[in-house]
Amino acid sequence: MDPSRKRLSESLEDYLEAIYHIEKRKHAARAKDIGARLDVKGSSVTSALQALAKRKLINYAPYDVITLTEKGRSLAREVVSRHQVLRHFFVDVLDVEEEVAEKAACGMEHSVPRRIFERLIRFVEYFTQDIDDERRKLIEDFKSQWTDKQDSHDK
Numbered sequence: 001m002d003p004s005r006k007r008l009s010e011s012l013e014d015y016l017e018a019i020y021h022i023e024k025r026k027h028a029a030r031a032k033d034i035g036a037r038l039d040v041k042g043s044s045v046t047s048a049l050q051a052l053a054k055r056k057l058i059n060y061a062p063y064d065v066i067t068l069t070e071k072g073r074s075l076a077r078e079v080v081s082r083h084q085v086l087r088h089f090f091v092d093v094l095d096v097e098e099e100v101a102e103k104a105a106c107g108m109e110h111s112v113p114r115r116i117f118e119r120l121i122r123f124v125e126y127f128t129q130d131i132d133d134e135r136r137k138l139i140e141d142f143k144s145q146w147t148d149k150q151d152s153h154d155k
Contacts, residue, residue, distance in 0.1 A: 010110040017076055019067075019068055021037070023066075023067060031045045034066070034117060052072065057071055079110075086101075086120075087119050097142045
């Protein structure tokens, strides 16, 4: 079996996502940048990088720059996309605060099955793209109802 096809842990997906963002900004990542972004120790970074390299998701050699392979980049884009869609849904549809939405998206991006995620994408697109007056009113009514009732857990 192709080792890159084996389901990645949440932690390894977080590493891929971190490398993706660093690589976009700097064209390559270094272990210390990844550790700083994820707030983890060097030994944890090294173990994760070795696991990702074994699955052929990154180009890695100790003390060298790290880049994503095409497979790694594709998988990282999926994780980033799930994160962005969930965050967008929480903020723009459910009217959740940015910080809360960011943390929730980070946790859920790993566990939402592909089929549910694809439906969520269609739902978010339906309600937020090419929005007509009726859909805008539905979202605004929902938001005002939510605001009026105040979630008792947030108090």
